[in-house]
Amino acid sequence: MTMPGEYRRASEDFDSYLDDVRADALIDSRNVVYTMTQGVFQTFRCRLDVADALRFADVLPPVLRAIFVSDWNPHDAKRSFDDRAAMTREAQSLRGDHNFAPDTAIRDVAMAVRKHVEVAAFDRVLKTLPDGAEEFWRP
Incomplete structure (x- = not known):
C-alpha cells in the first residue's frame, strides 16, 4: 500500500494552515499562530469525552x-x-505570558481549520458532539 497523500504533504499542508491563520488574523508570527491553535484546540478538547475527541481529531489533517x-x-x-x-480567554491563557492570541482566536482558527478539512465530514462529526460544539467551530 502506498503512503497516504495527507502524510506525504503534512508539512506543506500545515504551513498552508499557518499562513491562512496569519492572513485571516493579521498576525505576523507563526509561533503566535501555533500557540493560538494549541490553545483553541485544548479549550475545545476539554469539553469532549475521549471517544468524541478522537472522532473529531480523525477529521483533522495530520x-x-x-x-x-x-x-x-x-x-x-x-x-x-x-x-x-x-x-477565548481560556484559549488565551495557555502560556499566558507568551500568548498573543487576539480576541478573535476561536473564529480565526475555525476559519482556517475549515479551509483544511473535508467540510462535510467535519460538519457531520460536529453534529454528533455535545451541544455547543457546532457553535464553537462556527466562524
Missing part, C-alpha cells in the same frame, strides 16, 4: 490532529461549553 491530542490528560475533568468570550 499535524493539526497531532497538536489536538498532544499534552492531553484524558482524565482531566470535562468542562461545559461556555460563551465564546470566556472560552
Whole structure:
C-alpha cells in the first residue's frame, strides 16, 4: 500500500494552515499562530469525552490532529461549553505570558481549520458532539 497523500504533504499542508491563520488574523508570527491553535484546540478538547475527541481529531489533517491530542490528560475533568468570550480567554491563557492570541482566536482558527478539512465530514462529526460544539467551530 502506498503512503497516504495527507502524510506525504503534512508539512506543506500545515504551513498552508499557518499562513491562512496569519492572513485571516493579521498576525505576523507563526509561533503566535501555533500557540493560538494549541490553545483553541485544548479549550475545545476539554469539553469532549475521549471517544468524541478522537472522532473529531480523525477529521483533522495530520499535524493539526497531532497538536489536538498532544499534552492531553484524558482524565482531566470535562468542562461545559461556555460563551465564546470566556472560552477565548481560556484559549488565551495557555502560556499566558507568551500568548498573543487576539480576541478573535476561536473564529480565526475555525476559519482556517475549515479551509483544511473535508467540510462535510467535519460538519457531520460536529453534529454528533455535545451541544455547543457546532457553535464553537462556527466562524
